Amino acid sequence: MSAAELEGENSLLKQRIQQLETELASVQAAAVEPDGQKWALGLDEYRRYGRQMIMPEIGLEGQLRLKRARVLVVGVGGLGCPAAAYLAGAGVGTIGLVDHDVVEASNLHRQILHSTATVGTPKVESALLYLRRLNPHPTYIPHDFALSPSNAIAVFQNYDLVLDCTDHPSLRYLISDAAVLTNIPVVSASALRKDGQLIVLNSPPGHGPCYRCIWPRPPPSPTSCADGGILGPVVGVMGVLQALEAIKLLILPAPSTPAPATMTLFSAWPRLAFRHCRMRARRTGCPGCSPAVERTALADTDYVAFCGADAEGVRLAPEERVAPVEYRSVRESGAPHVLLDVRDPTQFGICHLRGSWSGFPSCVCMCVVPVLTCVDVPFEEFEGASALPALVKEGLSTAEAVYVLCRLGNDSQIVTRMLKDAGVAGGHVWDVRGGIREWARTAPEGFPEY
Amino acid sequence: MATIPITVEFSGGLELLFSNQRTHKLQIPAQDPSGNPANIGFLVSYLCDNLVEAKRKDLFVMDGTVRNGILVLINDSDWELEGEDRYELQGADNILFVSTLHGG
Numbered sequence: 001m002s003a004a005e006l007e008g009e010n011s012l013l014k015q016r017i018q019q020l021e022t023e024l025a026s027v028q029a030a031a032v033e034p035d036g037q038k039w040a041l042g043l044d045e046y047r048r049y050g051r052q053m054i055m056p057e058i059g060l061e062g063q064l065r066l067k068r069a070r071v072l073v074v075g076v077g078g079l080g081c082p083a084a085a086y087l088a089g090a091g092v093g094t095i096g097l098v099d100h101d102v103v104e105a106s107n108l109h110r111q112i113l114h115s116t117a118t119v120g121t122p123k124v125e126s127a128l129l130y131l132r133r134l135n136p137h138p139t140y141i142p143h144d145f146a147l148s149p150s151n152a153i154a155v156f157q158n159y160d161l162v163l164d165c166t167d168h169p170s171l172r173y174l175i176s177d178a179a180v181l182t183n184i185p186v187v188s189a190s191a192l193r194k195d196g197q198l199i200v201l202n203s204p205p206g207h208g209p210c211y212r213c214i215w216p217r218p219p220p221s222p223t224s225c226a227d228g229g230i231l232g233p234v235v236g237v238m239g240v241l242q243a244l245e246a247i248k249l250l251i252l253p254a255p256s257t258p259a260p261a262t263m264t265l266f267s268a269w270p271r272l273a274f275r276h277c278r279m280r281a282r283r284t285g286c287p288g289c290s291p292a293v294e295r296t297a298l299a300d301t302d303y304v305a306f307c308g309a310d311a312e313g314v315r316l317a318p319e320e321r322v323a324p325v326e327y328r329s330v331r332e333s334g335a336p337h338v339l340l341d342v343r344d345p346t347q348f349g350i351c352h353l354r355g356s357w358s359g360f361p362s363c364v365c366m367c368v369v370p371v372l373t374c375v376d377v378p379f380e381e382f383e384g385a386s387a388l389p390a391l392v393k394e395g396l397s398t399a400e401a402v403y404v405l406c407r408l409g410n411d412s413q414i415v416t417r418m419l420k421d422a423g424v425a426g427g428h429v430w431d432v433r434g435g436i437r438e439w440a441r442t443a444p445e446g447f448p449e450y
Numbered sequence: 451m452a453t454i455p456i457t458v459e460f461s462g463g464l465e466l467l468f469s470n471q472r473t474h475k476l477q478i479p480a481q482d483p484s485g486n487p488a489n490i491g492f493l494v495s496y497l498c499d500n501l502v503e504a505k506r507k508d509l510f511v512m513d514g515t516v517r518n519g520i521l522v523l524i525n526d527s528d529w530e531l532e533g534e535d536r537y538e539l540q541g542a543d544n545i546l547f548v549s550t551l552h553g554g
């Protein structure tokens with residue numbers, strides 16, 4: 001057996017054990033009146049779910065449907081945390097969680113199941129701590145590994161519904177394909193900065209459009225929350241909406257004539273707006289969901305290649321880059337040079353190296369101290385430009401040496417290459433490896449890391 | 451020359467390519483250069499010539515059409531339901547370009 005097969009088998013068995021334990025617990029807990037009357041739920045459950053059960057849309061029957069339901073949440077981040085919390089609170093009987101990341105401090109402003117105390121522990125474990133305290137009744141199934149083409153089917157076939165709470169297109173295509181093959185709907189959401197999107201796919205199974213029907217080809221360069229930023233409540237709203245759509249799918253009987261797929265667009269800033277857009281039906285010949293199309297086995301599909309491996313960009317030779325510690329000694333030696341910071345003005349405003357100040361119009365920060373000039377010219381000024389921006393040319397015309405800094409050390413390599421090609425400072429241009437993050441991590445005096 | 455009043459909107463980060471402004475009220479020429487009624491295909495090239503930040507045009511169009519990962523909604527309907535780039539613009543149409551989001 002391969003490692004992936006063993007992994008799949010292992011997770012199936014764990015799942016079965018958990019299911020049996022829950023059944024046992026619910027048999028033991030089922031309230032029995034002295035006269036022998038049996039209740040459908042435990043007495044604690046009536047109290048716990050009463051506020052939603054008294055709604056005619058839910059009732060006892062709806063509550064029992066939720067209890068019988070098995071929902072898989074893929075990604076326990078900004079979307080998955082609120083979604084899982086509401087599903088658990090509502091009494092969904094079986095909740096599976098897939099994630100292989102560990103909790104980081106930078107997650108906490110939006111990933112509400114995690115806490116300062118669980119930084120460094122696996123997200124699935126951290127989430128379970130919270131969920132079990134919130135509601136001990138559901139069966140929680142941890143899938144503490146990365147979803148992959150070789151394990152997706154084995155995981156999905158034990159669930160009635162999947163929530164796509166991931167953050168990369170390759171996973172979104174994989175989830176959609178696996179959901180079509182296992183005949184379950186997908187509640188898909190995403191968020192970035194101040195916008196969110198929500199759509200229910202393959203619903204009802206076999207009829208509604210899949211992810212590939214809506215987006216046949218992936219975008220060339222998706223922006224992640226780590227790069228683009230995200231406002232906590234924005235992604236929170238989208239996760240809560242996923243839980244809401246999931247509850248409706250689990251409770252409402254399947255319509256005889258499926259309604260057309262709708263995408264909900266949420267924009268939070270500056271004014272709140274929800275917008276509902278009518279989307280296309282299934283695409284004839286869709287490689288994801290058309291029965292007429294002979295499809296490659298999931299395990300043989302390379303989703304990462306399909307979505308394009310993350311752009312490598314320019315890669316400089318090792319001698320064209322300096323480690324933060326080397327640049328530190330340049331500063332300490334007093335050798336005249338210019339430090340060119342190519343982060344955007346917002347990030348420059350969060351923290352920047354001494355010797356610079358901000359205040360010039362058009363977000364250009366420039367200052368001359370005896371030996372050091374620090375200039376902030378956002379990377380966007382370089383992006384797509386065939387020649388150096390005039391301001392950069394002017395600012396660097398007398399430079400003896402230039403060091404280029406960005407956030408993580410990618411953009412700065414591209415700019416370094418451009419400056420060298422333009423003959424700036426007689427070619428004395430270096431990239432500061434790892435950007436200001438690496439600078440922060442190696443600064444003995446401490447420096448903000450964001 | 452006759453024009454058509456329409457509203458063009460950008461979201462999901464696309465507004466960053468259009469002066470960071472989400473909503474644009476535009477008067478679009480009623481006919482394209484070859485004299486045919488203005489359609490979405492013409493609107494896209496009009497936006498490329500007049501509205502998009504030139505340096506970052508490649509983030510909006512690729513090979514003459516809207517880039518992968520950008521949805522076009524005509525009066526809140528997927529453009530695929532309306533004839534895609536052959537849809538002929540009508541007065542007061544609302545055309546929304548949305549970049550697909552992946553964060554979560």
Ligand SMILES: [Zn+2]
Nearest residue numbers: 210213286289
């Ligand atoms: Zn499809």
